[in-house]
Amino acid sequence: MANDQKLILVGHVAGGFGVRGEVRITAYTADPLALTAYGPLLRADGSHGLSLTQTRATKDGVVGRAKEIATKEEADALRNLKLYVPRDAFPAPEEDEFYLADLIGVEARDPQGLVLGTVKAVQNFGADDMLEIAPVLGGPTWYLPFTKEAVPDLHLSDGWLLAVRPEEVGEREPD
Known part of the structure; x- marks a missing residue:
């Protein structure tokens, strides 16, 4: 990823969910399920964070599976990991609108x-x-x-x- 690419904070890992390795993510997007549409979620430095494979909406985000997480302990270890996507992953705003x-x-x-x-x-x-x-x-x-x-x-x-x-x-x- 280019160093000048702007990253947008879209959520953070809230911890594990259940005993099967699902992860809770607090979403900062209007539609929490949109987190799966952005592709891989990145860390603040632009490196790979999580790849969500399945999600379901909760009151403040999503619960789902990620390729990188197999156990509840692995999910809990990522608690508070901030998740970003490149700015160009968002649709262009309408005229007179902006992010x-x-x-x-x-x-x-x-x-x-x-x-x-x-x-x-x-x-x-x-x-x-x-x-x-x-x-x-x-x-x-x-x-x-x-x-x-x-x-x-x-x-x-x-x-x-x-x-x-x-x-x-x-x-x-x-x-």
Whole structure:
């Protein structure tokens, strides 16, 4: 696999299931059964992870068989293994649509065109998606809500997005 190929996180091994070597996988895809359609699931470094041969849906993913796993102990040993597929394994998005993974690596520019940094990751801590921005001048990353107010314009084909940083909120005045 080419080093510049973007990998998309699609799930992780949750452990063994039963006593016959089946594996539980927590899926991060809209359709958990799609995990079998992507071909071999990869590790973060792009090396081979798992090849699913049979699956059935569960409430948070799939249970199934993988060529690499014969026993419950082998499945349990892979617990927390993150599973990826190449970005090009996904269908092309419709016009005016994109995958969140396509935001990674784009520049975040302020309304004056100054480059603030690069999108390092898209995080979701339970409320909404947040863009993790790595500052162009270095230092700690910062978060930008992925809302229309904070990111009013996307220019993904040109490799940048407009970032409007929220006003900082100070200490609350005593009543």
